[in-house]
Amino acid sequence: MRLLHTSDWHLGRTFHGASLLDAQRNVLQEIIDITRERQVDVVLVAGDIYDRALPHVDAVRLCNWALAELRKTGATLILTSGNHDSASRLGFASELLDSAGVHIFADTSRMLEPVVLEAEGHRVAVYGIPYLEPRMVMDELQVDKASHEAVVEAAINRIDEHLGELRKSGTPVVSVAMAHLFAAGGEGSDSERELSTGNLDVVPARLFENFDYTALGHLHGRQRIAEKIRYSGSPLAYSFSEVNQRKGIWLIDTDAQGITGYEEILLSVPKKLAILRGNLEDLLADKELAFAEDAWCQVTLTDPERPADAMSKVRTRFPDTVVLAFDPQGGKAKEKSTYSDRMAKATSTAQVCTDFIEHVRDRQPDELERELLDSVIRSTREAQVSK
DSSP states (O other): OEEEEEOOOOBTOEETTEEOHHHHHHHHHHHHHHHHHTTOSEEEEESOOBSSSSOOHHHHHHHHHHHHHHHHTTOEEEEEOOTTSOHHHHTTTHHHHHTTTEEEEOSGGGTTSOEEEEETTEEEEEEEOOOOOHHHHTTTTTOSSOSHHHHHHHHHHHHHHHHHHHGGGSSOEEEEEEEESEETTOOOOTTSOOOOSTTTTEEOGGGGTTSSEEEEESOSSOEEEETTEEEOOOSSOOSGGGTTOOOEEEEEEEETTEEEEEEEEEOOOSSOEEEEEEOHHHHHHOGGGGGGGGSEEEEEEOOSSOOTTHHHHHHTTOTTEEEEEEOOOSGGGGGOOOHHHHHHHOOSHHHHHHHHHHHHHSSOOOHHHHHHHHHHHHHHHHHHHHO
């Protein structure tokens, strides 16, 4: 049997305000094509199907289309809820969808109802663990500590007992777990929502050692925690911290002896990311930066003074710059004092105004701006005298 592992679609997400719906549709089409061409039997989607609990109608339509197209390939679909999903909304009509070959684990009550699939000489049992919010499920799972490790361990202990009974049937059973969490040893990025503070979100990978394969979601970089415990990562980059990640999916093959192979398939990059740093003049002239002209760009300008109309000038060459930062280097930047220090040392109204402008935009007023300030100050004084 062949399984495809993907996760973290985050349908409806934007990239610094820019819509990603078209890019998401394109990458999902690519996953659909892989499913068809590689004759995938089961598609595993390990959480965060949507980007928020109340997804926009366009995101819901995109999800509906993707699931329908994946199902047309003949593959069975198995989804678990993630921390961005609303479990109750995602799990709506899940019992009806079961009969259509789309299985959704969004409720703890379904954890002991694996999807059992018949294969040549063996069966594949897929156990879905929905995202577990510790304080919401600790009583149900009879744990005393409100941590992700405690509730996930309690869930897996129950699943292990069920799996043990299932294996008594005599037919070899290949076990697959699906979960949405932060496994110890995983490498995160800026685009993942923190599950908790103080490392209470970290779950030991050893909890999954009894499964033949564990399909994880939550971390956006495709990675291997252990040979049989893996993250597929998100199919698209959702922050500049993912600039060096290559997005893709895992294909997993099984037979009566267990997992027979893992294959990494890379997905196309609809729009590259670029992180640029330097002074404005150099960035606009550097021929080696041509690759960034059609990329999403994060630009940090290092000019000693902040250039006027900086974003407009940057976008003349890099039109899709969505983040612009300033880190002045050299010149007056090294002598920069706090705003309160400047105000304390100011000896005139004009200096107060010019120091305020420089503090706000890291650049002194130019000659025309100084003339305007002097005119306003002079007019104000004359008005006060006339009273």
